[in-house]
Amino acid sequence: MNETRLKNDLSAETFDMDKKVQIINDKNDEYFACDICGKEFSQKLLLKDHFYTHMKEKPYSCHVCLKPFSWKSQLNEHLLIHASEKLYCSTCGKTFSHKSTLNQHIQKHTEEKPYSCDVCFKNFSDQSNLNQHMRIHSNGKPFSCDVCKKDFSRKGHLNEHLRTHTKEKPFSCDICNKDFSLKNALNVHFRIHTNEKPFSCDVCHKDFSDKSCLIRHKRIHTNEKPYSCDVCHKEFTRKQHLKVHLRTHEEESKKEKPFSCDVCKKIFSRKADLTAHHRIHTNEKPFSCVVCNKGFSRKCHLNVHLRTHTNEKPFSCDVCHKDFSRKNNLNVHLRTHTNEKPFSCVVCNKSFSDQCSLKRHMRIHTNEKPYSCDMCSKDFSDQSNLIRHMQIHTNRKPFSCDVCKKDFSRKGYLNEHLKTHRIEKSFSSVV
Numbered sequence: 001m002n003e004t005r006l007k008n009d010l011s012a013e014t015f016d017m018d019k020k021v022q023i024i025n026d027k028n029d030e031y032f033a034c035d036i037c038g039k040e041f042s043q044k045l046l047l048k049d050h051f052y053t054h055m056k057e058k059p060y061s062c063h064v065c066l067k068p069f070s071w072k073s074q075l076n077e078h079l080l081i082h083a084s085e086k087l088y089c090s091t092c093g094k095t096f097s098h099k100s101t102l103n104q105h106i107q108k109h110t111e112e113k114p115y116s117c118d119v120c121f122k123n124f125s126d127q128s129n130l131n132q133h134m135r136i137h138s139n140g141k142p143f144s145c146d147v148c149k150k151d152f153s154r155k156g157h158l159n160e161h162l163r164t165h166t167k168e169k170p171f172s173c174d175i176c177n178k179d180f181s182l183k184n185a186l187n188v189h190f191r192i193h194t195n196e197k198p199f200s201c202d203v204c205h206k207d208f209s210d211k212s213c214l215i216r217h218k219r220i221h222t223n224e225k226p227y228s229c230d231v232c233h234k235e236f237t238r239k240q241h242l243k244v245h246l247r248t249h250e251e252e253s254k255k256e257k258p259f260s261c262d263v264c265k266k267i268f269s270r271k272a273d274l275t276a277h278h279r280i281h282t283n284e285k286p287f288s289c290v291v292c293n294k295g296f297s298r299k300c301h302l303n304v305h306l307r308t309h310t311n312e313k314p315f316s317c318d319v320c321h322k323d324f325s326r327k328n329n330l331n332v333h334l335r336t337h338t339n340e341k342p343f344s345c346v347v348c349n350k351s352f353s354d355q356c357s358l359k360r361h362m363r364i365h366t367n368e369k370p371y372s373c374d375m376c377s378k379d380f381s382d383q384s385n386l387i388r389h390m391q392i393h394t395n396r397k398p399f400s401c402d403v404c405k406k407d408f409s410r411k412g413y414l415n416e417h418l419k420t421h422r423i424e425k426s427f428s429s430v431v
Contacts, residue, residue, distance in 0.1 A: 204314075220314075244269055 032047040033040045041047040058068035060075040064082045069075040077098045087102045088095055091109045096102040104126050107113070113123035115130040119137045124130040132154055135141065141151035143158040147165045152158040160182055163169070169179035171186040175193045180186040188210045191197065197207035199214040203221045208214040216238060219225070225235035227242040236242045257267035259274040263281045268274040276298050279285070285295030287302040291309045296302040304326055307313070313323035315330040319337045324330040332354040335341065341351035343358040347365045352358040360382050363369070369379035371386040375393045380386040388410055391397070397407035399414040403421045408414040 240270075 032042075032044050034047060034050055039050060041050060058070050060069045060072050061067070062069070062075060062078055062082070064079075067078065069078065077100075087099055089102060089105055089109075091106070094105065096105065107125035113125045115124040115127050116122070117124070117130060117133055117137075119134075122133065124133065135153040141153050143152040143155050144150070145152070145158060145161055145165075147162070150161065152161065163181040169181045171180045171183050172178070173180075173186060173189060173193075175190075178189065180189065191209035197209045199208045199211050200206070201208075201214060201217055201221075203218070206217065208217065219237040225237050227236040227239050228234070229236075229242060229245055231246070234245065236245065257269045259268045259271050260266070261268075261274060261277055261281075263278070266277065268277065279297035285297050287296040287299045288294070289296075289302060289305055289309075291306070294305065296305065307325040313325045315324040315327045316322070317324075317330060317333055317337075319334070322333065324333065335353040341353050343352045343355050344350070345352075345358060345361055345365075347362075350361065352361065363381040367381075369381045371380040371383050372378070373380075373386060373389055373393075375390075378389065380389065391409040397409045399408045399411050400406070401408075401414060401417055401421075403418075406417065408417065
């Protein structure tokens with residue numbers, strides 16, 4: 001029988017396999033060796049199938065989908081997909097199309113890890129996982145992107161990367177038809193519909209739909225900040241926060257804000273901020289409270305709002321132990337202990353402990369009054385002033401005197417009124 005064999009990377013030769021097979025006898029054990037890579041086989045048929053891997057030839061084809069294979073055993077395993085013949089795990093009931101995949105899965109239940117790394121002694125349940133791990137030590141990245149030349153240690157990682165160039169999103173949600181480039185991203189997304197949260201914090205027992213979210217959350221408890229700025233050494237819990245921070249070190253004229261709003265031309269350093277900002281123009285509020293149905297343009301705003309229903313205050317001051325529902329409120333509060341005022345007015349140099357106070361103050365210089373009364377059209381520089389003004393129209397008086405039960409529209413008016421009772425009390429004691 002004639003077979004074609006590779007001589008080198010550029011040429012091949014035809015030889016008679018029946019006549020030229022290299023038969024090796026070792027301690028009465030007969031085996032067949034590949035002349036190209038030296039791999040040994042106990043049967044001539046196995047050696048024959050092995051040769052196809054060198055020639056990139058795939059002589060076995062699926063009669064259903066026409067997918068080609070180098071080995072007949074691979075074809076047989078593939079045919080199970082079409083035959084709907086499933087192999088079941090006796091422990092958890094999960095189904096598999098391939099016996100080898102089932103065997104690997106079973107080792108997760110037994111926690112058996114028979115394959116060990118000679119360098120760091122880490123153990124693995126599967127030989128292929130060990131092989132991939134070894135590339136960490138050797139820095140081997142045999143898979144290269146033809147587009148941008150980036151190298152990868154795993155072929156699967158290269159295939160995922162290629163979709164950034166092709167914009168291919170082969171995984172689709174059956175419920176909302178949203179497409180994803182990664183199967184894992186689809187799995188995480190699907191938990192939005194099922195409300196499944198399989199990952200739980202062992203400290204506060206908060207549940208998460210994604211393991212990466214749990215890992216980030218745990219840093220609240222450990223105060224771990226693994227990402228550090230090379231310029232000012234400030235540390236961050238998330239890599240994305242570090243990236244955004246790094247832009248603050250660039251000169252103001254060259255500050256990187258690559259994302260621009262096509263409506264008002266405002267620029268942003270993050271695409272997510274631009275997307276959220278754009279909802280100001282569209283009035284889109286895709287995040288809704290399940291308790292009161294109030295809508296929000298950002299998910300983080302919804303999360304903060306939900307604490308008004310649960311009265312949850314997860315952020316606590318280490319000095320006075322006061323609790324806060326928002327981390328930013330805690331940060332501002334801490335400055336009352338340190339007397340830190342990092343925000344300064346460029347006009348009069350007055351300093352403030354938080355940026356919102358600085359913004360309100362700046363309106364004194366600009367005479368800006370962005371808050372307007374719907375009833376009399378009077379403008380105000382501060383929203384709290386507008387709220388107090390609205391009580392004139394509604395005749396609402398939420399502040400009540402405990403002594404005489406008189407009501408007031410402002411707390412300041414109530415405080416002034418209380419002084420009259422103190423004067424009366426002091427006068428009567430003198431008499």
